[in-house]
Amino acid sequence: MNIRSTTNKNRFMQGKEERIRKKWYYQLLLSYLPVFFIATSIIVIISFVGVRLTIGNEAKRVNEVATTQMLKNIDDALRSIDHLILKEILNNVAFDKFFDLSKETDKYLDSLEMSDRIRNIIHATPLIDSLYLYRFRDQIVLTRDERIAIEQFQDKDFLAKLLQNQQQSKWSDLREVTETNVVTNETITRKVLTLTSKVPTISGELGLIVVNVRPYAIQSMIDQMANSSYSLLDFVDKNNTTIASVRDAALPQEDRLANQTHSFTIRSSYTGWSLHSSINNSEVYGFSSAIYYGYFAFWIAAIAAGAYWIYLITRRNYKPVEALMGRLEKYKSEKSLQLLGSDKRGEFDYIEHALDHLIDRFDYQQRHVEEHVKLRQRKLLLDLLEGNFVDRNDEIVKNMLEEQGQACVIVVEIDAYEHFVELYNKHDQYLLRFVVENVCYEVSQEHGIQVWAEWVEGHQLAVLFQSRESASQVEATSWKLSQWVQDNLDFTVTIGIGSPAKSMGEVSGSYERALAAIKMKFKFGRNRVIRFNDLPETEEELIVQPKVLKMIAQSFRQGDTEWSRKLLDFVNQTTEAHAAKENVQHILQLLLFSMDREMSEVASELRAIWKKRLLRLNEGLDTHETEIELSQFYCSELNEAYEDIKQHKDEKSHTALMHRIKEHIDKEYIDPDLTLARLGEVFQINSSYLSRTFKEEIGMNVTDYIVVSRMEKAKQLLKDTQEAVQDISVQVGYTYTMSFIRVFKKTTGLTPGEYRRLSAEA
Known part of the structure; x- marks a missing residue:
């Protein structure tokens, strides 16, 4: 009895564990499948809609292009008839004999010849249904078959209406015409489109040529160009009467209207008729239905x-989780009350509780250790660089310093640090410093050099190199670090290399020499690697005589043209000397002091210009890192100040002169030799200076003003006098009349004769 009870209990527990394991498997599986179904359904729906819209838009575009081309072809065909008639009017002698009485030889023979020509034209042009000529002087109409008076002509109403209304377009709307066959005496009524041409083509005083075109010929053209299965077309005149159309005859009218979409209408600028087109939905979208069905079947598959793939992957990947869940369930049944306080909490609650506790403890200890080690490393390196006592038995010192080999300190300085601070926020600055430091470690490891680096200032990274090899590796590593920063970041660095240190006590001296090398960036420039050993042993002291500074300042104040050369000589002398930055700044301050003292004696408005530049010069003393940048800045600012002062002086002197030249032009415009060069000789000034200054003062250059002055006088003479154009051209300074006419038309848009006529009419 006990054995059977125990067996049943074991089976119950195994079944319970199996259900628990399967429960999470089904939850995991059902969490994936809905997302998969929804995502794929959305993609398929979007694809369906996209394909349909694409097909519709492309069909609309093709319909518009085809309709436009179709109307162009129709217009070209009709225009060819118009050109044919125009060519006959201009070139055919028979037309001249019929219409022009002075050229008539025999009216009956001429009419017979003209009728033959009409039949030839109709025969050669399939679009033409009939053609006849109407002569005004004797009211005679000539067709291909007869010569008849207007009163007996069957189309006389159209001619009368045409002469009465004087229609603007050459082409009439669709109309009915009645014609009697002279052989069979049969009367036929049909619809035609009529082209009317005047004879002659401009005045139309001799008569008219009337050409009737068959609408079914246009219908035939459209049938050849259009496909009724895809396009529905309706070609109408200005009264919206159908001339020709293309429709699907197999469909009733209401079905054709229901299937139309993407309607498009274009109007002919030549005839005024319109072509309406639309797309047959059933044909355009019927083709895509097969694609839709295939796409839908592919989507289902x-x-x-x-879904089957997700099922297999989930089943395979869940096996380790299933084993873990079984072990957790077994362990939980024994210890859950002790660990969690209640057996109602799930398996993942237990896992989460244990992992959170473990991770929190590990993170706390790791952060504590890293912060402590980093602070101690920074403190020890600073002590080494400053020459303070360092315990060699310290564990960190043992790890960071090698017992053998030699050390060397380099200083990596970010160039243009003020711009760097303005360009990047605090977080980005920290990240970029971290990048530079890491790159320093990486390139050093490539050369087998042990590195100890810390940021001693916001813009300076102190690096302690230790190597058993030659010290040249330090320079090679420095160049590689500098090149990497230049290629990959938006700023550059300058590196100063100190002298080698054979012991720990000599590290501070190497650091001081590295700082001295960095200071020479002022002389050598940015983005360089500067070795202390390359620096001159003694610093050259720059001495400038006060009289040199005073001479430059006086030349500046007096506006001497040699001022710029003297300043450049002074700057070159300063640059060639191996002087420290502080010495160069002091010399430049002395120059500014001398110039300011000289400028204190000038007029107040000139002194205001100088003071504005002086403020910028003083501010630029500390903002430029290199000597060449500082020198270029000073030369540029001082030259601009010189030009501003010179321009202010010139503006006071040349205004009156320019107005005198303007008055001279107004008086002497009659002189044919009045040119820019002649004015320069008269007033003894340079022609280019005269042209530039005259435009600044008057608003146009000298040559244009001479032309304007002469044209104004010419317009006055044309309006107030009846003198010949040749005489007026001489009076306004033009020897050749054609030159005057050409300039007058270019200026006013009219010839002198047209201007005089319009002025008289006004």
């Missing part, structure tokens, strides 16, 4: 395959 893809979803089924994807």
Whole structure:
């Protein structure tokens, strides 16, 4: 009895564990499949809509292009008839004999010849249904078959209406015309489109040529160009009467209207008729239905395959989790009350509780250790660089310093640090410093050099190199670090290399020499690697005589043209000397002091210009890191100040002169030799200076003003006098009349004769 009870209990527990394991498996599986179904359905729907919209838009574009081309072809065909008639009017002698009485030889023979020509034209042009000529002087109409008076002509009403209304377009709307066959005496009524041409083509005083075109010929053209299965077309005149159309005859009218979409209408600028087109939906979208069905079947198959794939992957990947869940369930049944306080909490609660506790303890200890080690490393390196006592038995010192080999300190300085601070926020600055430090470690490891680096200032990274090899590796590593920063970041660095240190006590001296090398960036420039050993042993002291500074300042104040050369000589002398930055700044301050003292004696407005530049010069003393940048800045600012002062002086002197030259032009415009060069000789000034200054003062250059002055006088003479154009051209300074006419038309848009006529009419 006990054995059977125990067996049943074991089976119950195994079944319970199996259900628990399967429960999470089904939850995991059902969490993936809905997302998969929804995502794929959305993609398929979007694809369906996209394909349909694409097909519709492309069909609309093709319909518009085809309709436009179709109307162009129709217009070209009709225009060819118009050109043919125009060519006959201009070139055919028979037309001249019929219409022009002075050229008539025999009116009956001429009419017979003209009728033959009409039949030839109709025969050669399939679009033409009929053609006849109407002569005004004797009211005679000539067709291909007869010569008849207007009163007996069957189309006389159209001619009368045409002469009465004087229609603007050459082409009439669709109309009915009645014609009697002279052989069979049969009367036929049909619809035609009529082209009317005047004879002659401009005045139309001799008569008219009337050409009737068959609408079914246009219908035939459209049928050849259009496909009724895809396009529905309606070609109408200005009264919206259908001339020709293309429709699907197999469909009733209401079905044709229901299937139309993407309507497009274009109007001919030549005839005034319009072509309406639309697309047959059933044909355009019927083609895509097969694609839709195939796409839908593929989608069903893809979803089924994807769902089965998810099932297999989930089943395979869940096996380790299933084993873990079984062990947790077994352990939980024994210890859950002790660990969690209640057996109602799930397995993942237990896992989460244990992992959170473990991770929190590990993170706390790790952060504590890293912060402590980093602070101690920074403190020890600073002590080494400053020459303070360092315990060699310290564990960190043992790890960071090698017992053998030699050390060397380099200083990596960020160039243009003020710009760096303005360009990047605090977080980005920290990140970029971290990048530079890491790159320093990486390139050093490539050369087998042990590195100890810390940021001693916001813009300076102190690096202690230790190597058993030659010290040249330090320079090679420094160049590689500098090149990497230049290629990959938006700023550059300058590196100063100190002298080698054979012991720990000599590290501070190497650091001081590295700082001295960095200071020479002022002389050598940015983005360089500067070795202390390359520096001159003694610093050259720059001495400048006060009289040199005073001479430059006086030349500046007096506006001497040699001022710029003297300043450049002074700057070159300063640059060539191996002087420290502080010495160069002091010399430049002395120069500014001398110039300011000289400028204190000038007029107040000139002194205001100088003071504005002086403020910028003083501010630029500390903002430029290199000597060449500082020198270029000073030369540029002082030259601009010189030009501003010179311009202010010139503005006071040349205004009156320019107005005198303007008055001279107004008086002497009659002189044919009045040119820019002649004015320069008269007033003894340079022609280019005269042209530039005259435009600044008057608003136009000298040559244009001479032309304007002469044209104004010419317009006055044309309006107030009846003198010949040749005489007026001489009076306004033009020897050749054609030159005057050409300039007058270019200036006013009219010839002198047209201007005089319009002025008289006004």
